[in-house]
Amino acid sequence: MNWVKVLNQDELPEGARRVVQVNDQAVLLIHHQGQVYAVSNVCPHMGAALQAGKLTEDGAIVCPRHHSAFDLRSGDVKAWAPWPPGVGRVLGVVSREKALRVYQTRLAEGAIWVAV
Numbered sequence: 001m002n003w004v005k006v007l008n009q010d011e012l013p014e015g016a017r018r019v020v021q022v023n024d025q026a027v028l029l030i031h032h033q034g035q036v037y038a039v040s041n042v043c044p045h046m047g048a049a050l051q052a053g054k055l056t057e058d059g060a061i062v063c064p065r066h067h068s069a070f071d072l073r074s075g076d077v078k079a080w081a082p083w084p085p086g087v088g089r090v091l092g093v094v095s096r097e098k099a100l101r102v103y104q105t106r107l108a109e110g111a112i113w114v115a116v
Contacts, residue, residue, distance in 0.1 A: 003106070003113045012036065012112060019051055023116050027103060030055065030072065037072040038103035038114045044068075045081055045098070061100075070100035 006020045012031045026041040048065035062069045069078040080097045104115040
């Protein structure tokens, strides 16, 4: 595992999000409820950017386009294309459930590090 320094900690205050490039991957950093998470900024359902996705109180991010939801800790699917009614089910069948890619993070030396 290779740790890459991506930001200074003060550049991502509580509630903030920021997309950074790590080895040609768009990685979304989220400071949510005291934790810093790093996930792919691309929804595995239909490739939409997740940066504007809603965060839930139980630690999930919801795709702003098709409303698939993913656990920030594990990337596991919590809901797969549930919306809009009818169309969501069709889109969910067209693309099989796939977990969101998550990256390990650590805070050290005043910086945020992501494992790649």
